[in-house]
Amino acid sequence: MAATGKRTRRPAPKPPKCSDCDGTGETTEAVRVGARKGRATENRQTGLCPTCWGSGLDPNPAV
Template sequence: MATPDTAPPAAESGQCPVCKGTGEVSRTVRVGRKRHTVGKQTGLCLNCLGSGQNPD
């Protein structure tokens, strides 16, 4: 009997745990005196420097 293939956990597959392999992370952007949330801004993952691979 064949078993279905399952994906290994992110830590074993070599993906960065912070960005989950995308190379980008999002931060909430807040403006004004009362710090209203206006959206999100994406940027380069500093853990893997945008490669998406686990640096360890």
């Protein structure tokens, strides 16, 4: 008789996180004021990560 066992599947590997935004999909920038000098203030603004476009995944994963 052949042994019949329960087959288990391995979970799919998790895609790597974006290195620029650490997987959050957002980056922060300092707010600059002033026409000539453009001095930075204590305020911050968030925006989409330009590398992964807000997905949080690495667009060029190492194979």
